[in-house]
Amino acid sequence: MTELHSSTDIVLPKGVKDFLPARAARIDYLRRTLLDLFHRWGFRLVLPAGLENLDVLERGLGPDLRQTAVRFDDRQSGRLVAVPPDITPQIARIAATRMHELPLPLRLCYSGRVLRHAEQQMGKDREIYQAGVELVGLHQAEADAEMIAMTVEALETLGAREFTIDVGQVEFVRGIMNDLDLEQDQLARLRDHIRRKDAPGLRDLLEELPLPDRRKEELLALPRLFGGRDVLEKAAAVVESTAARQALDNLYEVLATLETYRVDSWVLFDLGEIRGLDYHTGITFQAFLPGIGHAVCSGGRYDNLTARYGRRLPATGFTFNLLNLFFALEKELSAPALQRxxxxxxxxxxxxxxxxxxxxxxxxxxxxxxxxxxxxxxxxxxxxxxxxxxxxxxxxxxxxxxxxxxxxxxxxxxxxxxxxxxxxxxxxxxxxx
The missing domain is CATH 3.40.50.800 (Anticodon-binding domain)
Known part of the structure; x- marks a missing residue:
């Protein structure tokens, strides 16, 4: 006799979702539209494996992502394996180990799902749909500008009318902080106040720290260095660090190319952004749309990642979070994504x-x-x-x-x-x- 179950007994694990035809069509439309755009910019599709040996995967994961990997024993090999929590490290592995015979640069794109352990908070996704590109082998500022220009074109193609691209440069922050003679816990507290743009808390902390007034002035400026092109000029007037000034020069180069592409009007600069300080090596950026508190796209330069797999190559790229993009643009997608x-x-x-x-x-x-x-x-x-x-x-x-x-x-x-x-x-x- 068949056992009957209440619908309340048949539930999904927290953090994952089913998508029925109407919404599935919209998400698929996002995926196909983005891949078409990537192709128009010269990027070629790769399909990374859905499972990796944990020790290999962890080489390309930062501390935060390492903790989110869903891992288990592989009965066939006896090794620990993991479902990738992010696709970019997989592309770095592929570029470093599987594509030696191809000339640089490598223009690679992808679309897929990743899985992450997440705290059991309301609305926290564990299954993430990604689509993105990785441009491997170019160190020029033009390559970073190309990533931002592609992001703008993608959002416009998908019907977004209001959005911002927040651009940072981690070497600017590093240049200011690297020569501070402070303990690790003091540096951690500084980073926390800067990350939260907590100017009052940062000022109170700096009063306790044994730093020259000029250093304190540089640090106090970081939470306020957010806005348009004039932010770069304000930063140049404040900082003395050679590395930070070189980072500003890099931002000016990127801005010049964005002006050529005529997408600079979408860009805001956030020189106090420290997201990816341990992972990125230059330009970083995030795309935000109204009505959603999370970035729909994140990107930046990561010149040290492929070296973890045995081949050092400069690289930059970005990833769209398709679910964030879907929830931000659900109404705009109704007509173009309708599958009749x-x-x-x-x-x-x-x-x-x-x-x-x-x-x-x-x-x-x-x-x-x-x-x-x-x-x-x-x-x-x-x-x-x-x-x-x-x-x-x-x-x-x-x-x-x-x-x-x-x-x-x-x-x-x-x-x-x-x-x-x-x-x-x-x-x-x-x-x-």
Whole structure:
């Protein structure tokens, strides 16, 4: 006897979701649109493995991501394996170990799902859909600008009308902080106040620290160095560190290329940004849309990552979080992502061969077509077609050489001969209807 379960017993683990057809179509539209754009910029698709040996994967993971990897014993090898929590380290491994014979630069793109352990907080995703690019082998500022320009073009292509690209430079922060003669716990407290842009807390902390006034002035400026192009000029007036000034020169180079691409109006500079301080080696950026508190895209330069796999190559790239992007643009995606089936074929009686043959002909001509196999009346089939996003119901009579097309949106009717369907003239009939 089959055991019955309450629907409250059949639940998913926290942090993962099912997506039914309407939302799945939007997410797939995001994925396909981004991959098409990546291809137009010269990037080639790679499909990284969905499982990695943990010791190999961890070489490319920073401390934070290392803690999020979902790991388990592999009974075949006896080794610990993990589901990757991020795809960029996998691309670094592939570029360093599998693509020696190819000339540089490598323009690689990807789309896939990663899995992360996450704290059990409301709304915290463990399964993350990613799509991104990695440009490996170029150290020039133009490469960093290209990543930002691609991000802007992607958001515009997807229908975003309001967004910002927040650009930082980790070498600017490093240049200020690296020559501070402080204990590790003091540096950690400094980073925390800077990360939270807590100017009052930072000022109170600096009063306790044995630093020259000039150093304190540089550090106090960091939370305030956020805004447009004038931020770079303000930073130049404050900092003395040679490394920090070189980072500013790099930002000016990137800005010049963004002006050439005519995307600089979307850019804000955040010189107090310390995200990725232990991972990135230059430009960093995040894309934000209204109504969502998380970045929809994150990127930056990471020149040391491929060296962990035996081949040092400069690299930069970015990753879109497709779920963040989906929730930020759900309304804008309704029309372009709608996946409608062209024809629902309705035929009564026991012999359905005529409908089956017509459905096959329509598919060969590039249309989508399904036969309504469920026993119901024509009004019921029309109601079904409306709820399931069909464009037309095609009514077929066994003894007639004509079929009736009913447009689902307004139930307008037109007729077409079976012979015209066979000769590919169905498109003309649709245009007339």
């Amino acid at each position: 089936t062209d024809f629902l074929l309705f035929q009564q009686g026991r012999d359905k061969q005529k409908a089956q043959k017509i459905a096959a002909q329509l598919r060969r001509q590039g249309f989508s077509a399904a036969r309504d196999s469920y026993p119901r009346s024509l009004p019921e089939s029309l109601d079904y077609a409306k709820k399931m996003d069909y464009r037309y119901v095609m009514v077929i009579e066994e003894q007639s050489d004509q079929v009736e097309l009913i447009r689902v949106d307004d139930e307008q009717k037109t007729s077409i001969s079976v012979a015209d369907i066979e000769t590919g003239k169905i498109g003309l009939a649709i245009q007339r209807s």
